[in-house]
Amino acid sequence: MNTEERLLALLRSQDYRPMDRNALARTLEVPSPERAAFRATLRRLEESGVLLRVRRGALVLRRTTEDAPLRGRMRRVSPTLLLFVADAEGQERLHRMLPQAEAGELALRVEPRRAHGAMDGDCVLASLRMVAPPGYRRRHRGHRPRPEDLQPEVRIEEVTARKRGFWVGIYRPGGRFGYMVGDGNTAPELVRLVQPPPAELQEGMCICVQILTLPVGPHSEATGRVAEVLGFPTEGGVCISSVIRKYSLPESFPEAVLKEAESLPEEPAPEEAAERFRTGHPVVITIDPEDARDFDDAFSLVASPEGWELAVHIADVSHYVRPGSALDAEARRRGNSTYLPGRVIPMLPPRLCDGLCSLLPGRLRLTKLCLMRFAPDGSVLSADFRESSIVSTCRLDYQQALRVLQGEGSTGQAQVDAMLLEAYKLAGLLRSRRLRHGALDLELPQTRVLVDEQGRPTKAVTEMSDPAHHLIEEFMLAANQCVAQALRTRLLPAIYRVHEQPDPAKLHEFALLAASYGIPAGALNNRRDLIEVLEAIKVHPQADLLLPALLRSLMRARYSPHPLGHFGLAIGDYCHFTSPIRRYADLIVHRAFSRLLGRRSPLPSPAELADIADHISETERNSAAAEAEATRTLLEQLLPRSEEA
Numbered sequence: 001m002n003t004e005e006r007l008l009a010l011l012r013s014q015d016y017r018p019m020d021r022n023a024l025a026r027t028l029e030v031p032s033p034e035r036a037a038f039r040a041t042l043r044r045l046e047e048s049g050v051l052l053r054v055r056r057g058a059l060v061l062r063r064t065t066e067d068a069p070l071r072g073r074m075r076r077v078s079p080t081l082l083l084f085v086a087d088a089e090g091q092e093r094l095h096r097m098l099p100q101a102e103a104g105e106l107a108l109r110v111e112p113r114r115a116h117g118a119m120d121g122d123c124v125l126a127s128l129r130m131v132a133p134p135g136y137r138r139r140h141r142g143h144r145p146r147p148e149d150l151q152p153e154v155r156i157e158e159v160t161a162r163k164r165g166f167w168v169g170i171y172r173p174g175g176r177f178g179y180m181v182g183d184g185n186t187a188p189e190l191v192r193l194v195q196p197p198p199a200e201l202q203e204g205m206c207i208c209v210q211i212l213t214l215p216v217g218p219h220s221e222a223t224g225r226v227a228e229v230l231g232f233p234t235e236g237g238v239c240i241s242s243v244i245r246k247y248s249l250p251e252s253f254p255e256a257v258l259k260e261a262e263s264l265p266e267e268p269a270p271e272e273a274a275e276r277f278r279t280g281h282p283v284v285i286t287i288d289p290e291d292a293r294d295f296d297d298a299f300s301l302v303a304s305p306e307g308w309e310l311a312v313h314i315a316d317v318s319h320y321v322r323p324g325s326a327l328d329a330e331a332r333r334r335g336n337s338t339y340l341p342g343r344v345i346p347m348l349p350p351r352l353c354d355g356l357c358s359l360l361p362g363r364l365r366l367t368k369l370c371l372m373r374f375a376p377d378g379s380v381l382s383a384d385f386r387e388s389s390i391v392s393t394c395r396l397d398y399q400q401a402l403r404v405l406q407g408e409g410s411t412g413q414a415q416v417d418a419m420l421l422e423a424y425k426l427a428g429l430l431r432s433r434r435l436r437h438g439a440l441d442l443e444l445p446q447t448r449v450l451v452d453e454q455g456r457p458t459k460a461v462t463e464m465s466d467p468a469h470h471l472i473e474e475f476m477l478a479a480n481q482c483v484a485q486a487l488r489t490r491l492l493p494a495i496y497r498v499h500e501q502p503d504p505a506k507l508h509e510f511a512l513l514a515a516s517y518g519i520p521a522g523a524l525n526n527r528r529d530l531i532e533v534l535e536a537i538k539v540h541p542q543a544d545l546l547l548p549a550l551l552r553s554l555m556r557a558r559y560s561p562h563p564l565g566h567f568g569l570a571i572g573d574y575c576h577f578t579s580p581i582r583r584y585a586d587l588i589v590h591r592a593f594s595r596l597l598g599r600r601s602p603l604p605s606p607a608e609l610a611d612i613a614d615h616i617s618e619t620e621r622n623s624a625a626a627e628a629e630a631t632r633t634l635l636e637q638l639l640p641r642s643e644e645a
Helices: 003-012 021-027 032-047 088-097 238-246 255-262 270-274 326-334 350-356 398-405 414-436 467-489 504-516 527-538 543-553 584-596 606-644
Strands: 051-053 059-061 070-078 081-086 107-110 123-131 151-161 166-172 179-181 191-193 206-213 222-231 285-288 297-304 307-315 338-340 343-345 364-374 380-391 394-397 446-451 457-463 496-498 558-560
Touching: 003 021, 003 032, 003 059, 021 032, 032 051, 070 088, 070 606, 081 088, 081 123, 088 606, 107 151, 166 222, 166 238, 206 238, 222 238, 238 338, 238 343, 238 606, 255 326, 255 350, 270 364, 285 398, 285 414, 285 467, 297 414, 297 467, 307 380, 307 414, 307 467, 326 584, 326 606, 338 606, 364 414, 364 467, 380 467, 380 584, 394 398, 398 414, 398 467, 414 467, 446 606, 457 606, 467 496, 467 584, 504 527, 504 543, 527 543, 558 606, 584 606
Parallel strands: 191 222, 285 394
Antiparallel strands: 051 059, 070 081, 070 123, 081 107, 123 151, 166 179, 166 206, 179 191, 206 222, 285 297, 297 307, 307 364, 338 343, 364 380, 446 457, 496 558
């Protein structure tokens, strides 16, 4: 490094204390003949604003936007692993500061003593500095660390917004008023109660505790007071209630939102629907789970010697939920619906999600339409986009559709049966093309817990993806891809569903794990190698262990205002368009979709779009964690019964 580079490295180092120009020259061992040039460099850097003169002529680096605190969110992966995830602007800064880092979203580890009491999901301000790794100075005495040897150290400076005002855990007696034992992720492992608990509280009950003090320092403790006694975890409904409170899921809608929903008509105006496009397809159907209540997607299909014309009809939620409305603000805050066993926390009030926007059979509904034409080999010939209206012919669940596809039953309507069988042919072509082009088949068995009216678990059902699921999946994937491609081509601001390239280090770790189970994995840097390992895992006796491990080695899908591509699907353009009743991302895409049609639909600014993408990525993660915990807890309650049987 030349003298100027050495000077700036010194000023940025964690050990630097403000010095005047003579002290700087001595510290940097600038030879006497070069002192004049060194002083000229200092003057130039000071005049250009890089250096700032403080007390007694001492010089420091002027604070720049790159030095300003990073805004972001905390993510607790386990009781011992806490990560800082910067917002969209912070991610760009981090990639400039850490050019050697992998592309994609960066999550930086935070030592508990530097976390300032931040918990999972809290919004924070963080500072970042580059330091030598532990033990470096002991191993390299007398040598300054090279830039490539430094690693980021994150310190949380301030918690700007708490995700939770309450903690949920189990009551244990002890001390003066007792303790709450938390899970270490959503709540501290131990919270001391500082006020007398309710008289009915017993050991082992689930309680909701109001936060009083946080464990900010290494020797401080968390304290709180009992705000609500939920009951014993095995009592009916307590498990779901505790999950709802633990993950801060909203149980009710604000009055202004309900009032706005009530002001909407029960049915679309016939004259409004008449102005919209109709495909002329004789049959339009929905296929959903048996217990589904909101139907936001339907399809119709017509076959010809030239191929197929597929219409994917999606509920036009954006027609009713307008930007700036109370409905829109609440939907954005919630981000998505959350599906717990026996309970749904919807994104929209029931009047919309179960009624006006739901594509119920025999009811007139307003829709957004993606009309695709496919060649006999399954390739897309064209895609048109329209505002449309439909009347759904019938509503099927997956089992009903599957019986028709397997030749074991009928819907009772010959036209519906014929369309289903034709749709099965097209879906098979789309799926085989997708897998040939490198898409990863990462399907896992899904466990669903059934509960009774009191919320007690009665049965666990394992569901595997079948031809009926594949049919709907392929049609929705095709529509999502066509819409994303059109939005990108027209340079319309939207939110994309992105899945970035995996971290090579994590793939290497998984390769070692796979090898220990007798599956040679190599470096897994090549997609084809990854697909071969995936196929080997599916027939391995320990597939239920290895497949989730492989999923964890990949990046987590998220939302972004930039079309960064989808690694798992092996496509460049992808968005969520097909579920606007339950995902806010789809609602934003629908507004951009209206621009495709020449409508003057207001869209968020780039900065607001980035904030929305960050927020709904977090709400989705929160909902997924809540759904997983509710299922896991109820399964544990079923186990003792299974063992007795």
